[in-house]
Amino acid sequence: MRNQTREERSPGSRRRPALLWLLLPYVLFLGVLPLVNRVTPTVLGLPFLFFWVLLATLATPLSVWLARRGDRARGRM
Amino acid sequence: MNAAVATAVFGGFMVLTVVLGLLAVRGRRTAGGRPGGGGLTEWSVGGRSLGTVFIWVLMAGESYTSFSYLGAAGWGYNFGAPVLYLLAYMSCGYALGYVVGPMLWAYARRHGLVGITDIVAHRYGRPWLGAAVALLATVCLLPYIQLQITGMGVVVSTISYGAISLNWGYFLSFAVTTAFVTVSGLRGSAWVSVLKDVLVVATLGFLAVYVPWHYFGGYGPFLHRIVAEKPQWLTFPGHASGGLGQVWFATTTVVNSLTVVIFPTTVAGYLGARNADALRRNAMYLPFYNVLLFVPVLLGMAALFVVPHLSGAGSNLALFKLVVDSLPAWAVGVIGAAAALSSIVPMAVFMLVIGTMWGRSVLGARTRGPAGATGAAEGGERGTVPGGRQKLFSQLVVVVAGALALLLTYTAPDTLVRLSLISYEGMAQLVPMLLLGLVWRRLTVHAAVSGLVVGFALVCVLVFGGHDPVRGVNAGLVGLVVNLVVALAVTWLGPGAKDGRPDAEVLALEDEFPRQEGTAPRGGGVSPPASR
Numbered sequence A: 001m002r003n004q005t006r007e008e009r010s011p012g013s014r015r016r017p018a019l020l021w022l023l024l025p026y027v028l029f030l031g032v033l034p035l036v037n038r039v040t041p042t043v044l045g046l047p048f049l050f051f052w053v054l055l056a057t058l059a060t061p062l063s064v065w066l067a068r069r070g071d072r073a074r075g076r077m
Numbered sequence B: 001m002n003a004a005v006a007t008a009v010f011g012g013f014m015v016l017t018v019v020l021g022l023l024a025v026r027g028r029r030t031a032g033g034r035p036g037g038g039g040l041t042e043w044s045v046g047g048r049s050l051g052t053v054f055i056w057v058l059m060a061g062e063s064y065t066s067f068s069y070l071g072a073a074g075w076g077y078n079f080g081a082p083v084l085y086l087l088a089y090m091s092c093g094y095a096l097g098y099v100v101g102p103m104l105w106a107y108a109r110r111h112g113l114v115g116i117t118d119i120v121a122h123r124y125g126r127p128w129l130g131a132a133v134a135l136l137a138t139v140c141l142l143p144y145i146q147l148q149i150t151g152m153g154v155v156v157s158t159i160s161y162g163a164i165s166l167n168w169g170y171f172l173s174f175a176v177t178t179a180f181v182t183v184s185g186l187r188g189s190a191w192v193s194v195l196k197d198v199l200v201v202a203t204l205g206f207l208a209v210y211v212p213w214h215y216f217g218g219y220g221p222f223l224h225r226i227v228a229e230k231p232q233w234l235t236f237p238g239h240a241s242g243g244l245g246q247v248w249f250a251t252t253t254v255v256n257s258l259t260v261v262i263f264p265t266t267v268a269g270y271l272g273a274r275n276a277d278a279l280r281r282n283a284m285y286l287p288f289y290n291v292l293l294f295v296p297v298l299l300g301m302a303a304l305f306v307v308p309h310l311s312g313a314g315s316n317l318a319l320f321k322l323v324v325d326s327l328p329a330w331a332v333g334v335i336g337a338a339a340a341l342s343s344i345v346p347m348a349v350f351m352l353v354i355g356t357m358w359g360r361s362v363l364g365a366r367t368r369g370p371a372g373a374t375g376a377a378e379g380g381e382r383g384t385v386p387g388g389r390q391k392l393f394s395q396l397v398v399v400v401a402g403a404l405a406l407l408l409t410y411t412a413p414d415t416l417v418r419l420s421l422i423s424y425e426g427m428a429q430l431v432p433m434l435l436l437g438l439v440w441r442r443l444t445v446h447a448a449v450s451g452l453v454v455g456f457a458l459v460c461v462l463v464f465g466g467h468d469p470v471r472g473v474n475a476g477l478v479g480l481v482v483n484l485v486v487a488l489a490v491t492w493l494g495p496g497a498k499d500g501r502p503d504a505e506v507l508a509l510e511d512e513f514p515r516q517e518g519t520a521p522r523g524g525g526v527s528p529p530a531s532r
Helices: A017-031 A048-076 B002-023 B040-048 B052-063 B071-078 B081-111 B116-124 B127-159 B166-216 B219-229 B246-260 B264-271 B276-306 B312-326 B329-362 B373-381 B385-411 B416-439 B445-464 B475-493
Strands: none
Touching: A017 A048, A017 B081, A017 B246, A048 B081, A048 B276, B002 B127, B002 B166, B002 B329, B040 B166, B040 B264, B040 B329, B040 B385, B052 B166, B052 B264, B052 B276, B052 B329, B071 B081, B071 B276, B071 B312, B081 B116, B081 B246, B081 B264, B081 B276, B081 B416, B116 B127, B116 B264, B116 B329, B116 B416, B127 B166, B127 B312, B127 B329, B127 B385, B127 B416, B127 B445, B166 B219, B166 B276, B166 B312, B166 B329, B166 B385, B219 B276, B246 B416, B246 B475, B264 B329, B276 B312, B312 B329, B329 B385, B416 B445, B416 B475, B445 B475
């Protein structure tokens, strides 16, 4: 039972480039912060920073979806 | 009259909560074809049987705490923009959970583990380490329980128009939570979360529309007025926030998003999942819940115009001042119930987690030396005698921990926000030991412990010495970096590990992504398949 798990797991099979999508929220929330830390222009009445944070919040599920899509493609291969 | 109506509505929901929590275990004792299904695994992690919907409800439920209602509104009221860190770290943490959740789930299931202390004890082959981590985590979590107790007390006394005193409100939170969680554990918490999420979504959705309309004549005028009159609140570093600038926001988001994925309550949610894909789907759906956090933030800022001059702990009531001021008593009761449940659900999971850690890793620790594969799997997975005793210990500790937190609330109350930050920054120090340890074999027990001790001590010094943030940087991140450096240094320079187990036994290599329909672990056979 102990040794059979070392089997044919080549390093390449663990590489999951699609996981890089999970960094997208960090980029949106943190990376571009200096650029979006402003009141104007207001979007739909929201101060720009708050609009941006709302946008980033809604983009997070998208980034996870992209990561998952990559994983699923890998899993089916 | 108002007091009677609001209290009655509120009381009705509390009764419903307990009933729902208790109903959750009905029929579970004998069901599922697994004899003794009422063991520790069933209680602590719901028998690893919760599907996508329950996991969503539970994890959303436990992350949206009384702090979200009180502290978020209070921060919005006092500082403005810095409160957005809540949305940022929770979103990033959910994204990170896409990787970490399935990894921890698969590891725990394969080795029959029920919590982070268990995971650490197994990874390093040292039961005492599990006990030590349990102790540390308890110190970090107790303030959190207290936070929920005080939060609920404040809400109850406010929405009952003062008819229920603060002290009785505190007691009520303890009584309601203990009543169901000792019996029904994680599954009960998940069921109560359903009621909670329905109420929270409905009431916050309503308030988001109603408050701006009632006080300002609509969203347009409300936002326009904020932009015109309170621009200081709308960008970093916010209004009079004392150093909560962009650097603080970025560092806090990074460290908190790393911490939230290993937070014992989050992990309890992970381990309760039926399969790894339920967690992956949830990583996608959970961030939507964060949109709701905008409501208390915006309403906290709206309160600036309606009830100016709140200060100190009073600002935590920014949202509820509006509610009581503008709505009929029955609606106040409903909103109060939603907020109270936002204390009860997280509190239930906090208490459950403390109970599990102690029942499993401290009082019920295996005494046969390093946890081998078989010892770890037997512990409670099949409800054997040790598992049953561990469960009893756990349930007792739940009551003790809750009572202790209640006592602390009466004798040593404190403001909400600082406590939660200390908990988080302290808990962050477990990240290298847990996450790095599970993917990197060379990290030795000496290294992980040294890093943890140094990092935790540093955080305590910084936070209690009043040096958080350090030049704008979150003290938890400072601690984490030092922690990591120490851990790496000791790994490379210190004594090597004498652990003969194969990598597959120690590391979390297989994350069980479904391949060709099947989810069975390839190295498995240690524990029975959890999906049934």
